[in-house]
Amino acid sequence: MKVLSLNFLTCAVKACKSSSDSYPLHPQDAELVQDEIELNPDMLINVLPRLDWTALRTTSSELGFPALPEQAPTAEELQADEKMIRDLHHLLLETQISEGKLVCANCGHQYAVKEGIANFLLPSHLV
Amino acid sequence: MSRPEDSLAADVHYDDTEARKYTTSSRIQNIQASMTRRALELLDLKAPSLILDIGCGSGLSGEILSAVDPADGGPHTWIGMDVSPSMLDIALQRDVEGDLMLADIGQGVPFRAGSFDAAISISAIQWLCSAESSETSPTGRLNRFFNGLYASLRRGGRAVCQFYPKNDTQRNMITQAAVKAGFGAGLLEDDPGTKNVKLYLVLTVGNNDNEGGNTDITGVVSGMDNVDVLDARKRLKANNTQIKKGSKAWIVKKKEQMERKGKIVKATSKYTGRKRRIQF
Ligand SMILES: C[S@@+](CC[C@H](N)C(=O)[O-])C[C@H]1O[C@@H](n2cnc3c(N)ncnc32)[C@H](O)[C@@H]1O
Numbered sequence: 580m581k582v583l584s585l586n587f588l589t590c591a592v593k594a595c596k597s598s599s600d601s602y603p604l605h606p607q608d609a610e611l612v613q614d615e616i617e618l619n620p621d622m623l624i625n626v627l628p629r630l631d632w633t634a635l636r637t638t639s640s641e642l643g644f645p646a647l648p649e650q651a652p653t654a655e656e657l658q659a660d661e662k663m664i665r666d667l668h669h670l671l672l673e674t675q676i677s678e679g680k681l682v683c684a685n686c687g688h689q690y691a692v693k694e695g696i697a698n699f700l701l702p703s704h705l706v
Numbered sequence: 707m708s709r710p711e712d713s714l715a716a717d718v719h720y721d722d723t724e725a726r727k728y729t730t731s732s733r734i735q736n737i738q739a740s741m742t743r744r745a746l747e748l749l750d751l752k753a754p755s756l757i758l759d760i761g762c763g764s765g766l767s768g769e770i771l772s773a774v775d776p777a778d779g780g781p782h783t784w785i786g787m788d789v790s791p792s793m794l795d796i797a798l799q800r801d802v803e804g805d806l807m808l809a810d811i812g813q814g815v816p817f818r819a820g821s822f823d824a825a826i827s828i829s830a831i832q833w834l835c836s837a838e839s840s841e842t843s844p845t846g847r848l849n850r851f852f853n854g855l856y857a858s859l860r861r862g863g864r865a866v867c868q869f870y871p872k873n874d875t876q877r878n879m880i881t882q883a884a885v886k887a888g889f890g891a892g893l894l895e896d897d898p899g900t901k902n903v904k905l906y907l908v909l910t911v912g913n914n915d916n917e918g919g920n921t922d923i924t925g926v927v928s929g930m931d932n933v934d935v936l937d938a939r940k941r942l943k944a945n946n947t948q949i950k951k952g953s954k955a956w957i958v959k960k961k962e963q964m965e966r967k968g969k970i971v972k973a974t975s976k977y978t979g980r981k982r983r984i985q986f
Binding site: 580581583584587588589590591593594596597598599602616617619621622625626629631672675694695696697698699700701703706 | 753754755756781782783785787789794798803805806807808809810813814816817818820821822823841842850860965970971972973
């Protein structure tokens with residue numbers, strides 16, 4: 580599970596749809612791996628306005644990364660700052676949670692992550 | 707030819723043996739690749755995008771997304787959902803670039819509103835027409851899927867789903883569920899009337915805040931042969947006039963609209979729309 584995906588995923592439990600605590604999911608006992616992925620600045624600039632920066636700050640500190648700036652960079656700032664692009668690329672696309680779980684702060688449901696794949700299958704009474 | 711969709715659940719059919727057989731067949735590799743390229747053509751993406759691959763399997767469709775040349779607006783980044791652990795396992799072994807999750811699209815699409823530029827689905831959604839238990843109906847699963855997909859796409863986004871309906875009933879069931887979820891929808895048929903016929907459901911998400919959220923699909927598929935544009939607007943209008951403003955049905959409908967836009971909505975209950983007694 581990449582940090583990028585985590586910034587878009589919500590708890591899948593039906594009763595959590597009406598709660599703002601069900602996002603973002605919180606990594607627990609997470610083992611991280613780093614992949615090498617080719618840099619794609621245009622993709623980053625494209626998704627930048629859609630990132631939830633507050634949630635990204637939470638996730639990145641929960642995973643033990645140095646604190647992100649309080650404000651998201653603008654597209655122009657990001658475009659002009661090679662290092663910021665690389666750092667963001669590293670955090671969002673190259674960092675994977677390989678083992679552990681993702682926990683919903685609203686309902687407490689735990690989504691297991693194994694070999695980098697998060698299990699979002701729900702028992703039918705939660706759908 | 708017998709269809710595994712009719713008798714088995716997808717995760718049972720795609721076990722380790724079948725997943726390997728499927729993925730290593732060069733005939734299947736070629737067909738999946740060419741259908742994915744066709745879907746990309748219909749998505750018409752101009753820049754590297756974030757794409758949801760629905761029923762991504764072992765990554766035969768996804769790897770085409772990763773391989774789009776910068777000159778053609780790529781490469782794209784994708785997240786894949788699939789219900790078969792064996793298929794995902796092969797995707798891992800093949801070291802695909804997309805991020806993978808084990809999920810049943812009939813349970814919904816658990817992303818926040820407006821996450822994706824686009825979505826593709828190659829040879830997967832016909833599986834939703836067979837419900838595997840007494841607790842779920844195909845219609846219920848299709849509705850959850852399309853409602854979730856609609857919300858997870860950004861406004862102006864598109865989805866293209868290639869699928870193999872068993873018959874006209876399935877074909878209509880799928881397209882109607884998409885239209886009901888608010889999509890503008892068109893059906894495109896390649897090689898109609900041959901045994902290689904391929905069916906693509908092209909879906910658009912409205913930019914405008916009109917009720918029903920229908921955008922004109924005609925622009926997407928104009929000039930193409932064998933396209934059926936499915937228009938739900940007339941039917942929606944007719945329905946609207948029958949529902950009394952303030953009634954429970956009206957409230958539920960409003961709530962569905964808000965939910966599709968990704969708004970947080972209170973769950974509907976037996977109290978919804980009831981008169982509250984005045985408390986002193
Ligand atoms: C024919 S394969 C296509 C895989 C890939 N898109 C490709 O082009 O090679 C169909 C896939 O749909 C998946 N599928 C079927 N029903 C599903 C469901 N309810 N949720 C998620 N995936 C599903 C199956 O597990 C299988 O991997």
